[in-house]
Amino acid sequence: MAEDTLGLMKDCQLSVRKLNPRQYIADISELKNVEVWFQRASDVVRKLKTGDVDMGIVGYDMLREYGEDSEDLVIVHDALGFGECHLAIGIPTYGIFENINSLNELAAMPLWTEDRPLRVVTGYTYLGKKFLEKHGFKHVQLSTADGALEAAPAMGTADAILDLVSSGTTLRENNLKEISGGAVLSSQGVFVANKKALLERKEVLDVAHEMLERFEAHLTALGQFTVVANMRGASAEEVAERILNNTSYPGLQGPTVSPVYTNEGGTANVDYYAITICVPKPQLYHAVQQLRKAGGSGVLVSPLTYIFDEETPRYRQLLENLKA
Ligand SMILES: Nc1ncnc2c1ncn2[C@@H]1O[C@H](COP(=O)(O)OP(=O)(O)OP(=O)(O)O)[C@@H](O)[C@H]1O
Numbered sequence: 072m073a074e075d076t077l078g079l080m081k082d083c084q085l086s087v088r089k090l091n092p093r094q095y096i097a098d099i100s101e102l103k104n105v106e107v108w109f110q111r112a113s114d115v116v117r118k119l120k121t122g123d124v125d126m127g128i129v130g131y132d133m134l135r136e137y138g139e140d141s142e143d144l145v146i147v148h149d150a151l152g153f154g155e156c157h158l159a160i161g162i163p164t165y166g167i168f169e170n171i172n173s174l175n176e177l178a179a180m181p182l183w184t185e186d187r188p189l190r191v192v193t194g195y196t197y198l199g200k201k202f203l204e205k206h207g208f209k210h211v212q213l214s215t216a217d218g219a220l221e222a223a224p225a226m227g228t229a230d231a232i233l234d235l236v237s238s239g240t241t242l243r244e245n246n247l248k249e250i251s252g253g254a255v256l257s258s259q260g261v262f263v264a265n266k267k268a269l270l271e272r273k274e275v276l277d278v279a280h281e282m283l284e285r286f287e288a289h290l291t292a293l294g295q296f297t298v299v300a301n302m303r304g305a306s307a308e309e310v311a312e313r314i315l316n317n318t319s320y321p322g323l324q325g326p327t328v329s330p331v332y333t334n335e336g337g338t339a340n341v342d343y344y345a346i347t348i349c350v351p352k353p354q355l356y357h358a359v360q361q362l363r364k365a366g367g368s369g370v371l372v373s374p375l376t377y378i379f380d381e382e383t384p385r386y387r388q389l390l391e392n393l394k395a
């Protein structure tokens with residue numbers, strides 16, 4: 072998470088500088104009045120809650136587990152695009168669990184009694200307790216460990232685990248499986264702040280706004296390509312109308328259309344126009360097909376680095392949340 076966070080900040084032209092690799096403090100040259108502290112995820116959330124730090128970047132799972140639904144925390148950006156995983160129940164694929172494939176089936180196993188409850192090991196005792204209670208598990212016992220939870224069922228120290236799953240490899244390699252209804256939450260990196268700090272100190276809100284703008288501009292751009300194509304046409308308007316009427320990708324406001332000048336015996340002549348649009352990455356090939364059909368040729372595709380909109384919708388949402 073630390074590497075991904077630093078990577079995102081670097082991509083947003085925020086250079087986090089640690090004077091010494093063994094130090095836990097750093098600064099950001101672009102944000103003069105900001106002090107950066109490196110802390111474990113659980114401590115980031117604890118310190119945010121108490122107001123000892125103003126802003127933090129952690130996994131949503133940690134925010135929910137250690138934030139315990141605190142009203143002092145507010146999410147500034149909920150999808151930083153890294154640390155994607157989900158928190159889920161894992162049970163053995165073998166033995167008494169061989170034919171158990173859903174949470175209801177697990178809860179309904181006659182085996183679990185007051186004396187012999189279902190034993191679940193997890194690092195997420197707050198979320199785990201709430202989840203199991205909500206789903207009607209009566210005879211259940213939660214225990215906790217700091218890592219390598221997937222070993223617990225084979226070691227005989229637990230029946231099931233509740234842990235993060237990403238690729239699913241760790242579960243599989245330990246002969247464990249997910250079950251339907253067994254996912255507690257989806258998680259990825261989030262940007263969080265202390266609500267009181269945002270409300271009472273304008274400089275904190277200003278920094279949150281600037282960081283949010285940079286993150287949004289970059290993350291929005293990551294999902295898009297700039298597409299440039301040449302089109303033969305009678306005028307810029309005629310080419311623009313062809314794009315607007317025959318393709319599904321008009322660009323941010325509308326297509327940019329610019330004349331392409333060719334040399335006709337010493338005079339600049341315009342037969343072609345270059346059009347520029349933005350296209351969501353998954354739709355690139357479809358857009359190219361549409362452009363070709365509308366008369367486009369020489370299609371150039373390049374990645375986008377930033378898209379700064381007039382105002383980020385997430386900032387408007389943040390101001391709303393601060394009022395609530
Ligand atoms: N396999 C994974 N794939 C994607 N994201 C993950 C994965 N495992 C954990 N994460 C995310 O990374 C966060 C940090 O994970 P974890 O608590 O293991 O920290 P760490 O970086 O390994 O540091 P440490 O274990 O030393 O505290 C988790 O809260 C979760 O949001």
Ligand SMILES: O=P(O)(O)OC[C@H]1O[C@H](OP(=O)(O)OP(=O)(O)O)[C@H](O)[C@@H]1O
Nearest residue numbers: 218219234235236237238239240241242
């Ligand atoms: O589905 P996968 O892609 O296999 O990833 C899931 C594993 O990743 C995390 O562990 P981590 O590597 O952080 O080790 P830890 O639990 O010992 O901290 C998590 O606790 C799972 O064990």
Ligand SMILES: [Mg+2]
Nearest residue numbers: 072217218219
């Ligand atoms: Mg870890």
